[in-house]
Amino acid sequence: MIEKRAPGKLFVAGEYAVVEPGQPAVLVAVDRCITVRLTESQDAGRVHSSEYGQAPLVWVRDENGENIVLEHRPADYVLSAISIVEELRSSFGAPPRYFDLDISSELDDASGRKFGLGSSGAVTVATIAALDEFYALGLTRTERYKLALLATIAIAPNASGGDLAASTFGGWIRYSSPDRAALKLHREVHGVASALHCSEWAGSGATRIIPPESLRLLVGWTGSPASTEHLVKRVHTPGDEKPLPFESFTSESRACVDALVDAFDQDDAAVALENIRQTRRLLQRLGESSGSRIETDQLRLLCDIAETYGAAAKPSGAGGGDCGIALSDASLPTIDILREWERHGIQRLSLSPHRAEGGI
Template structure:
């Protein structure tokens, strides 16, 4: 009788603090923070054959078999539909399997179960669920296969898996989910790293330098409380970023000015965090909001919705600083306020509720996806 094994890994969600949109270009910095809402991936096996995937976000799982290094559904199941429902999980499993094969291991056979704390009755909060599930799946499946990986190797596998789906994504969500806490992040050239993997194999892509890539921990802001508001309207980061790429704005003087101003803002915010300068950090959050608003005015992406605007204005009214977190268009916004000003924080939450914004009981997660 074959003995069953079970491996469980979880990864935290994330919030962008500053650097959205500019960070999609290799080498541009951003600040992110991991949050204490998690996606948990459980791998159990071996399965009868191939891979079985299920999630608490939907009633339908999928059974898949290996064919030429890819997972394809059994029988009459709709392959495009199945892959769309579990795209990030499938890509993560296939990427780990390619590394396993390069190290002489057989194609894995197991069951994958996904549980999400980054959704509200199936509606996403905008806390990086795609990134978190990719990171958690990479960690769980790699451990199941007996691969010992460093945090950076897990991140690299997760980025390769994500770039196969959408090479425009920066990978900042993956970094926050991997390392946890507050981080400074610079994205590598995703086309280049995919080229490394396709030319030399996944193991070569893990060893080779990734130009532009950098991640490092930052101290949490001293004396400031991070408040998170959910607009109740889900947004598609991929669609918003793709919309920006389709516009003739890229490469113009306006684009260069936005990238330079955002980069300067992020660098100043990093310096403020490192020297525990709360007032300067608040100034840079306000500046980041202004740059996003200018981008929105010039390109018409729809970054600022009425609820996100109300969220920011409510924070300013009580002495805080606020902005959309991520691509905007819905999802969440963040505010930083004096942690000792309990009355201001309570008033902010009341103003948010009156504007249709739900205050979320979320705090930074100090740890990322530890093995």
């Protein structure tokens, strides 16, 4: 059996802006993972996951034994990850085989509600890692990230891939996305193997960063899941009556991310926290100007409580529910924040930043 684990992630700054190619964001991977276990099978492939209920998702190959056939092919991240690796395997001339995948997640609660820690990204990354080993493709970490991004944009063309980079490389990263429309086109015209090394793609877009040693991270879960895709669409296509000052948002977001990364370099926790606070203000303005509920009532409460007691706080990722983060200096007692969160139905998620492993 092959077993691969991929961590979830949190957005620390730069969300929404990062959807524009070249715009930077800061993310951190967390020490909660999705695990994919792969075993070889004979007559069909099965994917066992709580996402599909009790019955596994079953696929077979076409009469040539090559392509995957599903009667009703849902837009599914696992299947998209399988398809992209299958296309690469086929172009390498490696013979097709059947396999079963068993997926388990630490990124949901006991009843399967998602925390919003990037489970789609993590399952895509872990599936690709498992198949890389199964077919002995010998992919580099950056190639696995690139495959994960190609698999993801086949389903969600706007996705920045920040979650995939965090999940692939671990630790804290600065990330900026490539031109996904150009990559998608390149893949369609020239195939996956060529897309991995095309000129549209300089590198992974990720660099490792190290936060000030005294920075502490708290994560609160609102209990209501959000739809990232829906929110991103809304922010990027505002109604006529509300022209969106998206350009000024992206340039202010870039300034914030740059200042945050500089503060990390200088080991300056106070400046880092100031820029997290500023990121929250930018997201609030973006929400107002686009008519999107990025900061829901529960997220506002979560952040206000943390700010009242001296931390810097913001929604993580698309907002609209899911979770929020509070960062503070180690000297700040966090007991009051946690007590108030609990009193208002905000659950603390006990997790820590994931330790970076391997280069980028």
